[in-house]
Amino acid sequence: MKMSFRWYGKQDSISLEHIRQIPNMKNIVSAVYDVPPGEAWPEESIQELYRDITAAGLEFKVVESVPVHEDIKLGLQNRDTYIDNYIDTIARLSKIGIEVICYNFMPVFDWTRTQLDKQLEDGSTALVYYKEQLKKMDPVYSDLSLPGWDTSYTREELQALISKYTELGEAGLWSNLEYFLNRVIPAAEEHGIKMAIHPDDPPWSIFGLPRIITNEANLDRFLNLYDSEANGITLCSGSLGCTSDNDMVKLAAKYTSLNRVPFAHLRNIKIHENGDFEESAHISSYGSLDMAAILQALYKNGFTGYIRPDHGRMIWGETGKPGYGLYDRAIGSTYLSGIWEMLEKSGGK
Numbered sequence: 272m273k274m275s276f277r278w279y280g281k282q283d284s285i286s287l288e289h290i291r292q293i294p295n296m297k298n299i300v301s302a303v304y305d306v307p308p309g310e311a312w313p314e315e316s317i318q319e320l321y322r323d324i325t326a327a328g329l330e331f332k333v334v335e336s337v338p339v340h341e342d343i344k345l346g347l348q349n350r351d352t353y354i355d356n357y358i359d360t361i362a363r364l365s366k367i368g369i370e371v372i373c374y375n376f377m378p379v380f381d382w383t384r385t386q387l388d389k390q391l392e393d394g395s396t397a398l399v400y401y402k403e404q405l406k407k408m409d410p411v412y413s414d415l416s417l418p419g420w421d422t423s424y425t426r427e428e429l430q431a432l433i434s435k436y437t438e439l440g441e442a443g444l445w446s447n448l449e450y451f452l453n454r455v456i457p458a459a460e461e462h463g464i465k466m467a468i469h470p471d472d473p474p475w476s477i478f479g480l481p482r483i484i485t486n487e488a489n490l491d492r493f494l495n496l497y498d499s500e501a502n503g504i505t506l507c508s509g510s511l512g513c514t515s516d517n518d519m520v521k522l523a524a525k526y527t528s529l530n531r532v533p534f535a536h537l538r539n540i541k542i543h544e545n546g547d548f549e550e551s552a553h554i555s556s557y558g559s560l561d562m563a564a565i566l567q568a569l570y571k572n573g574f575t576g577y578i579r580p581d582h583g584r585m586i587w588g589e590t591g592k593p594g595y596g597l598y599d600r601a602i603g604s605t606y607l608s609g610i611w612e613m614l615e616k617s618g619g620k
């Protein structure tokens with residue numbers, strides 16, 4: 272297991288020097304952020320990122336994310352041009368030793384929460400998803416925007432995009448994903464890179480859009496679309512684990528034993544009876560997921576990939592990008608490293 276930390280590049284308010292001081296933290300997960308989706312990442316930008324990270328004494332092996340252009344997800348005519356660019360990016364990333372690329376196939380919106388600063392009992396703030404709040408959210412006509420969303424669309428463009436996906440439906444999205452994999456996975460294999468799809472977050476349809484990377488049956492279907500270790504998943508407990516229908520321990524064991532988990536996002540979630548959820552502290556007793564059991568399942572099935580603590584709460588008065596503060600992610604990662612040390616010492620018991 273290799274512990275890692277997401278860093279948003281030079282514009283991140285958290286410095287690499289601070290990240291390096293987190294015990295057991297050796298790897299940075301990052302991306303080139305100033306290139307529009309669909310374009311190939313310039314070699315110079317990749318090299319610069321690599322230089323910054325390695326100069327700080329850290330390693331750069333995991334990219335999150337290389338975004339997939341909407342035209343690829345929609346299966347539009349010019350998708351091949353965008354896929355060619357995607358493959359160029361893969362080839363360029365392999366030159367600096369990247370091993371894993373995390374991406375998602377969520378239509379239009381990346382991860383979705385209904386409030387980013389919900390105060391928890393202990394005074395910390397967290398990202399939450401409350402159904403009642405979601406009903407009042409209108410992604411087209413309000414000024415709503417979440418940190419993971421592409422904000423470059425006009426209202427009209429967004430509306431048109433949503434209509435296209437509604438027409439496409441789940442079946443169409445599956446077939447466009449298969450098309451993408453058939454072209455990209457051979458290139459990833461050739462360049463020694465593992466592609467790791469991120470589950471839809473939360474793992475159900477929102478705003479009427481199709482979402483397909485949501486549960487065990489669909490993960491099986493996804494892996495069968497292209498049978499290769501280069502076609503893997505980002506095992507994200509914070510997204511798949513948003514519903515108790517997904518047994519995270521079972522999924523961790525199953526897909527690790529199949530060698531299809533090069534990367535894991537580990538965070539705890541507190542699920543309410545009505546299906547609402549809150550992002551809680553990492554420790555098992557604070558949420559609904561048994562983090563020790565998830566790590567044990569990874570360990571026992573031979574996990575050798577990268578883990579990152581994923582989102583954290585905002586604590587100690589920290590401000591910044593919701594979910595991506597320094598303190599709680601640092602504490603979370605140390606907790607996860609502690610469990611891992613115990614697993615190594617006890618042979619997984």
Ligand code: DNO
Binds near residue numbers: 375469536
């Ligand atoms: C949320 C993240 C996601 C993830 C993308 C991968 O915090 O895990 O935004 O980076 O879905 O493409």
